[in-house]
Amino acid sequence: MRKFDLRSLVRSNIWELKPYSSARDEFWGDEGIFLDANENPFGNKNRYPDPHQRTLKKSLSKIKGISVDNICIGNGSDEIIDLVFRIFCEPQKDSVIICPPTYGMYEVSANINNVNIIKIPLDSNFELNVDEILSQNAKCLFLCSPNNPTGNNLKNIEVLMNEFNGIIIVDEAYIDFSDKPSFIGRLSEFPNLIIMQTFSKAWALASARVGIAYADSNIIKLMDKTKPPYNVSRFNQEVALKALSKPKKFERRLKVILEQRDNLLKEFTKISVIKKVFPTDANFILIKVSDADKLYNYLVSNKLIVRNRNSVISDCIRITVGTPKENEALIEALKNYTEG
Known part of the structure; x- marks a missing residue:
């Protein structure tokens, strides 16, 4: 495993953050008389969802061959992107690298969070300028592979995984349409790596807004405590589980x-x-x-x-x-x- 000092990259207020403790953190299950969360006692949609999406993570864990401790579920991948900025980037101070043409939300989210953007365009073959990327000082590097809108798998990602000193986010929204393997299997080697996937594309659930981050358990802990407690509804969790049950x-x-x-x-x-x-x-x-x-x-x-x-x-x-x-x-x- 590559040596990596996570704390040096995390915003100090996030590292020290005490997360909101919801009623469903203290007790989770279907059995019991629930008088703890100020919910309406009537109806069948009256209870808060599992804030940790335990059942969905367990199902993904089996399919992907990865521990539930390495999974975070977001309200679409856009929430995962925003979490990265909030956890690692000090507004008006830190920088991130994007490689246009690429998915536009990296830049939008950076601007929302008031984070400096370093643009290192892809070359004429829509490939990465590795030397230029490594010459920059940035907290995070966003890579989309297969890339949107160009469609190609990016080469030399592994070179960057070995040499880039910040957080590398590899967006694999379209990985199911590619014959290249996911980088999920390499997470144990690279503790600074975050893999994003989604239910919106190959799983045909764009309206459900369910995104996934796979990363070292220490990064996942930071995401879990930074995200809102009930960020993915019960209905969206259930529709994702239903899709996974029909391979x-x-x-x-x-x-x-x-x-x-x-x-x-x-x-x-x-x-x-x-x-x-x-x-x-x-x-x-x-x-x-x-x-x-x-x-x-x-x-x-x-x-x-x-x-x-x-x-x-x-x-x-x-x-x-x-x-x-x-x-x-x-x-x-x-x-x-x-x-x-």
């Missing part, structure tokens, strides 16, 4: 998405308006066209909603893999588009 359904849907992705990649190469199709390890495809704004507006007029990424990658559009019927409609519309 065959998950595999069937994943197979269809991957097959459809391959079909779209093939079809896009035949469409004249598309100048370049970027390789992808995610459930979306980035394409380059002559005029992204014009094509985007055309697709919207045909009720095909894609993501215009022209503001971050010139004349590029990101297209999510849909159902077979949705993808057929997209291909037909692209074939009928005229640039004149």
